[in-house]
Amino acid sequence: MTDKYIALVDCNNFFVSCERVFNPRLRDVPVAVLSNNDGCVVARSQEVKDLGIPMGIPVFRVREKLEKNGVRTFSSNFVLYGDMSARVQKTLSHFSYDIEPYSIDESFLGVKGMTAKQVRQWGQEIVSTVYQWTGIPVSVGIGRTRTLAKLANHIAKKNPEYSGVFSSDDPHMADWMARYPIEEVWGIGRRLAKKCRSHGITSVKDLRDADRKWAAKYLDTVGTRTVLELNGEECITTTVPSKTRSIIRSRSFDPPIIDFDTLYRTLSLFVATAAGKIREKKLCTKHITLFIMTSRFIEDNYYGSVPVILDRATNNTIELMKIMKIGLRRIYRTGRRYKKGGVVFSSLVDEDAVQLPLSESVDERFQNRTEKILSVMDTVNKKIGEGTVKLGSYQFINKKTDKKEQLSKRFTTSWQDIPVVKAK
């Protein structure tokens, strides 16, 4: 047994907490943050959780309940959340050199050379310092593996008596495991949970003690890894992908899009931002997938997708735009009400590794010229602000296809929105 511990630091009700930092009046009232187009509930304050409003529920199904209980709702403000996330990260960097950001509101921290008691104190310091420096409440779960740290975090969050920090070394861990259902385990989703239950495995403890041969047979590699991790054997040594595998840009449309031109302009924007993203990472794509779909919830729904494999990987917006237009013509069906669409770039390769053709064709010269234009555009957009310079094909996007009616201000990133303290 090594002296290494892994801590999972997870922000409590992160999006809601961000809204509350800059609007103290929201402190003791129920608050919910909605997804894009204000379609679903994606973050809830404790008061909203207590009302029995589940994560991800469509707003129209709980609208009455939200109104009746005076729930304050907000459109998601990713500029604000992204900036607050960076502040939390920066604070965490004072506590460990071994930080692995896992999502917008979670990070794994590695620590060595501390006793069990010291590591708990260290966790308490994280909780108080992050709150003091950023205003965001966090919980800390500690374990020998990421799966155990996740579980410990869950316990810390749900049980106030632990003041936000729980370690899987705690003598009560076994009791908690016996009481927690397998669904709470990281990596156990609907399918694996069903499989476990059909074999009489219902609690986390059952899963930890499951026969390994049985696990290998019925739970495959992922599930088996989870069983080992619950036993303190580290199988997941990193959650940081070695490099970006794919990039997706997609949105649902409200109201739906019917005509080809609007769809084309909207997807052009996706292509442009995705291409900008891979240029930033110095990558090229070789495999482009385009998709459009009507509502999944209607009968006779339609899903059209077209994969295009390129001879030569590229990150050139103009080139990608042409491919997209050809693909869109193939999958577009007249008269449909498209609710969602997007573009996926996969098979990403390093820019340097892209093979150049032997001779420079006319197309090639065109491409070299457009590459220069794009690099100037990227620079300008980065310096002055996203969307300062755009290509003609997507400059007239209908703003109505992206509904955000209850957006809070960009308190931390926009001069106009910085909160002002008024003296009497």
Next chain:
DNA sequence: TCTGGGGTCCTAGGACCC
């Protein structure tokens, strides 16, 4: 009427080869 967006990993199965 109204149902998010962005990722990774694994596996089954087809294509192809000897």
Next chain:
DNA sequence: TCTGGGGTCCTAGGACCC
């Protein structure tokens, strides 16, 4: 009519995550 076996590579789709 009968129609190998085993390997690799690739992709689509499912599962899972936040």
